[in-house]
Amino acid sequence: MHTFTLAELAQGLRTKRFSSVELTKHFLDRIERHNGELNAFVTITAEQALVDAARADRQLADGQAGPLTGLPMAHKDIFCTDGVLTTCGSRMLSNFVSPYDATVVERMKQAGMVMLGKTNMDEFAMGSSNETSWYGPVKNPWNLRKVPGGSSGGSAAAVAARLTPIATATDTGGSIRQPASLTGLTGIKPTYGRVSRYGMIAFASSLDQGGTLALTAQDTAMTLQAMAGFDPRDSTSVDAPVPDYVAALEAPIAGLKIGLVKEFFEKGIDPAYEKLIRAALATYEKLGAKLIEVSLPDLPLSLPTYYVVAPAECSSNLSRFDGVRFGYSCEQPQDLMDLYTRSRGEGFGAEVKRRIMMGAYVLSAGYYDAYYLQAQKARRLIADNFERAFKQVDVLMGPTAPTPAFDLGAQMDDPLTMYLNDIFTIGANLAGVPALSIPCGLVQNLPVGLQIIGAHFSEAKLLNVAHAYQRETEWHKQMPQAYA
Amino acid sequence: MSLDLKDVAAIAQLARLRVTEDELPAYAKDLSKIIAMVERLQAAAVANVEPMSHPLAGQTQRLRADEAVERDQREKFQRNAPRAEAGLYLVPKVIE
Numbered sequence: 278m279h280t281f282t283l284a285e286l287a288q289g290l291r292t293k294r295f296s297s298v299e300l301t302k303h304f305l306d307r308i309e310r311h312n313g314e315l316n317a318f319v320t321i322t323a324e325q326a327l328v329d330a331a332r333a334d335r336q337l338a339d340g341q342a343g344p345l346t347g348l349p350m351a352h353k354d355i356f357c358t359d360g361v362l363t364t365c366g367s368r369m370l371s372n373f374v375s376p377y378d379a380t381v382v383e384r385m386k387q388a389g390m391v392m393l394g395k396t397n398m399d400e401f402a403m404g405s406s407n408e409t410s411w412y413g414p415v416k417n418p419w420n421l422r423k424v425p426g427g428s429s430g431g432s433a434a435a436v437a438a439r440l441t442p443i444a445t446a447t448d449t450g451g452s453i454r455q456p457a458s459l460t461g462l463t464g465i466k467p468t469y470g471r472v473s474r475y476g477m478i479a480f481a482s483s484l485d486q487g488g489t490l491a492l493t494a495q496d497t498a499m500t501l502q503a504m505a506g507f508d509p510r511d512s513t514s515v516d517a518p519v520p521d522y523v524a525a526l527e528a529p530i531a532g533l534k535i536g537l538v539k540e541f542f543e544k545g546i547d548p549a550y551e552k553l554i555r556a557a558l559a560t561y562e563k564l565g566a567k568l569i570e571v572s573l574p575d576l577p578l579s580l581p582t583y584y585v586v587a588p589a590e591c592s593s594n595l596s597r598f599d600g601v602r603f604g605y606s607c608e609q610p611q612d613l614m615d616l617y618t619r620s621r622g623e624g625f626g627a628e629v630k631r632r633i634m635m636g637a638y639v640l641s642a643g644y645y646d647a648y649y650l651q652a653q654k655a656r657r658l659i660a661d662n663f664e665r666a667f668k669q670v671d672v673l674m675g676p677t678a679p680t681p682a683f684d685l686g687a688q689m690d691d692p693l694t695m696y697l698n699d700i701f702t703i704g705a706n707l708a709g710v711p712a713l714s715i716p717c718g719l720v721q722n723l724p725v726g727l728q729i730i731g732a733h734f735s736e737a738k739l740l741n742v743a744h745a746y747q748r749e750t751e752w753h754k755q756m757p758q759a760y761a
Numbered sequence: 762m763s764l765d766l767k768d769v770a771a772i773a774q775l776a777r778l779r780v781t782e783d784e785l786p787a788y789a790k791d792l793s794k795i796i797a798m799v800e801r802l803q804a805a806a807v808a809n810v811e812p813m814s815h816p817l818a819g820q821t822q823r824l825r826a827d828e829a830v831e832r833d834q835r836e837k838f839q840r841n842a843p844r845a846e847a848g849l850y851l852v853p854k855v856i857e
Contacts, residue, residue, distance in 0.1 A: 577801075604841070638796070641775060657811060
């Protein structure tokens with residue numbers, strides 16, 4: 278059952294090939310068997326999952342089931358889950374039992390999906406290898422000596438190893454797309470404001486966006502359909518109708534104008550990877566798409582812009598962790614200052630502290646204009662570049678990450694090397710546009726992804742374009758042999 | 762611009778983070794490298810560019826009506842408190 282896509286599993290439930298309880302038990306067994314080596318889950322909610330699966334089976338029998346009823350899934354541990362440990366990969370929240378559900382969690386529940394557990398992640402979503410987690414690194418199912426990418430590494434490893442058919446994830450600078458690329462999955466970061474951030478623990482509020490890691494564009498469309506949409510509890514949620522993503526999948530793509538981002542190909546990506554990207558583009562040409570080279574001249578400013586804006590917002594967001602109301606608190610504080618500084622010093626890991634300090638620095642008196650304001654202006658230039666490009670072309674394509682999965686430990690000594698993993702992905706976050714990554718081949722038996730970026734609210738188009746490729750090719754069906 | 766140990770200690774204090782003496786050199790080195798990287802922004806031609814704080818053009822933060830909508834869930838919330846008593850959050854003495 279675990280090698281089926283979500284769409285196939287939905288079909289199986291409907292035709293009574295198996296029940297939701299059987300399906301849920303099957304995936305729980307796989308988690309039990311494989312989580313030790315992968316470390317993909319922080320929490321497994323087996324008991325509740327079986328209760329929810331039994332309810333789903335009754336709904337299926339009564340003919341009251343929706344398209345997602347009874348399908349197992351996992352949530353990244355950044356989403357608050359009522360009554361369930363919600364750690365955000367941090368010691369700071371290692372004792373935090375959320376008193377409420379995130380909107381995303383609530384919607385998945387309403388859709389009848391069955392939560393198997395909560396997935397490991399880089400601490401507070403800060404990292405590109407899932408090695409900054411308080412709960413230890415996640416391993417890549419394709420090769421246990423490699424990282425799965427980050428920050429949604431647990432979700433990626435869990436789906437890639439078929440421990441769950443789909444998982445939620447979040448993307449602030451590439452945290453859905455880069456792990457999708459490194460583990461051979463389809464990962465979408467929707468338009469900023471498309472998916473509610475309510476109950477999604479904030480890292481950088483003007484960049485964070487929730488999405489999914491899945492096996493196919495079709496599975497992504499089915500799930501995003503239920504996740505997306507206006508939420509009055511998120512003040513940046515956009516009040517716009519959600520199109521029918523599933524219906525849009527089959528539209529012909531002849532005449533599609535694909536922009537090749539010149540700046541993406543100048544960076545010198547792995548030659549074997551570039552060959553696969555070129556082959557994917559040739560497939561699109563065969564389907565009737567036109568390739569047009571476009572330039573986003575300010576894209577090289579993305580990395581410095583991001584590393585001012587994101588830390589600034591993180592230092593502000595993470596100021597709520599004070600050792601008083603919830604979360605980690607130090608032993609025997611001497612006074613209030615000692616309580617704050619020691620709780621935060623002991624509760625946060627090194628990368629999170631680095632970013633909080635970077636943020637405090639760029640926002641401090643005397644530096645605000647030189648760094649923060651300058652970055653906000655550069656952000657406008659980058660966003661304008663994207664807007665101009667989408668007047669010429671329908672979608673942009675290029676690599677997702679500079680390399681396939683790298684060795685565990687290889688980049689932990691130098692934060693700047695680690696930051697370069699997101700060089701192709703952060704532009705979309707700064708501009709707020711949707712983007713996805715789909716598998717487009719293997720380099721030395723490790724998957725790599727093709728990134729597709731669209732204009733604001735063009736998720737239906739992106740999924741349509743991704744689905745057209747997945748109908749023509751088999752790369753999304755490749756799976757790590759040890760988990761087949 | 763590179764940061765010395767004193768700078769890092771001051772930033773850590775601003776951010777309410779305890780950083781030990783022996784951790785300071787590594788943070789100074791890493792933060793200096795990150796700052797050197799973001800220095801590239803100084804060369805950006807942004808003289809007449811409007812700063813962008815929201816990624817969607819024309820979107821502003823919505824305000825809701827000023828009405829209480831939250832239920833009282835103090836007990837539930839305080840179950841997560843490190844130190845609470847009689848419905849109050851406890852902190853070290855702040856008034857001498």
